[in-house]
Amino acid sequence: MGEQIAIRFSGVSHSFKERMALRNVSLEIAEGEFVAIMGANGSGKSTLAKHINALLLPSEGKVEIFGMDTSSPKRLLDIRKSIGYLQQNPQSQFVATIVEDDVAFGPENIGMEREAIGAAVHDALETVGMLDFAQRDSSQLSGGEMQRIALAGTLAMRPRILVLDEPTAMLDPLNRQRVLGIVRDLSQSGITIVLITHSVEEARLANRIVCMSGGEVAIDSSTEELLAAPERIAGIGLDLPFGAQVAHELERLGVSLDGHPLEQKIGELLWR
């Protein structure tokens, strides 16, 4: 491939007491890739995500981030500096009451100079479209605004990898689209994205989909290939969205979408 490997899982297993959460997972994610990790509840998605930034260490096997072993305490700072991790509940992720102070928390922890912190906070808030909220009280924000601020908090450390653990699970459709729009832009800017999601609709944004089942990698495929075979997704307990089902059925009947949005194609067909 020639691209640098950002994340490498080599035979990783993880157990919580007697329950195996990950079983012999081997996975490589190249720098700049946008990968969606899918799976039913308890399939091991979040456990996998927590291994990426060394919040969990493997019981067996090895996780490497840009070649750095996550089990090496000496590399912990470098690993965490290069990874932004966003969880689903934004309110519980805030350390400070003022937006700007919270976004500055990460850069402060890695010992950035004051001027550099100011620039990083400004850039991160600008990226998520929340520059006007810098002096606001974080507890007074809406769920969508909070999630965008939490995202800014991870971006302020200028990470090369972004791990998003169901970031839209608690958001309304409008804010969901906003957050996903930012994620898409970040992916286009070259950041490696790992998006944990239940939604096939969201996973369509990625170039590659990894499906987890019972702690194992059940499917590892390009997005196009997987969405062309919806029965494979249904097999691991996930529903294909109605739109995708219609699109698949239309294509099966020989109606090509030619890359147009489904709604537009249906409109055209009805008009005819």
Added chain:
Amino acid sequence: MTLKVSFGHYCNVDSPIHRLDPRMKIHLFIVFLAAIFFVDTTWGVVALIAALAIVHIISKVPLKTALKAIWPMCLVCLFPLIVNLFATQGEPILTIGAYTLTDVGLHRSIFLTLRMLLILSLACELMLTTSAVEFCDATAYLLRPFSKLRFPADDVAMVFSIAIRFIPTLSEEYNSIRLAQMARGTELWKGKLSSRLRSFKAILLPLFVGAYRRAETLAQSMESRCYGTGAERTHYRQLKVRVWDFVALAIVIAVLVFAILWL
């Protein structure tokens, strides 16, 4: 009963009190607190209330916000008020059954309640005008001498500021759980005391579990943002003592000396 605890809530407005160095604010708090304990006359307490009221006006914090923060704490004052009203020897004023209200009891209970209210109002004023980060940085700075004794000053300051930051959040969570349990038919305010306490288990248990989950999420968020990874922490907000800080200290000391010595 809805519990809306705003203690620990920061009111984000621009005022001379907000702009004071947080370390100086903590010093002023300690000086003021000492004065509350030294003053032993009613006029002295009145002077301190007036001083705190002036501080509050300068702070530009809306009165409604301040009262919301203080009122749940006022319940704490009820116990000493009632005990001192009826359990103090003196000249009887009123008798209700086996309980006698005395002149000394009335004076002492009013005095003690005002003193407790002053302490709580002072603490609320500090919280309302100092953000969690400022509070953390100032506490860490003031505890720094103890670091030589291997005392984890930075971590203790962080824990302290996070605990304060989460008080309003936990109060919101309490109200959500209470409503959810009431929707399921839990009657919290009916029956004997023992059954009421049992009903409260239905709130306290999920509240505790929820708080634990929040703590876990927060810890992971902090760790993933490199907290505790060994790098030396820098500070975006630089603490800086200005002339106005010393002027404020001088004014407060002058008022307190006046209240202690002449009233």
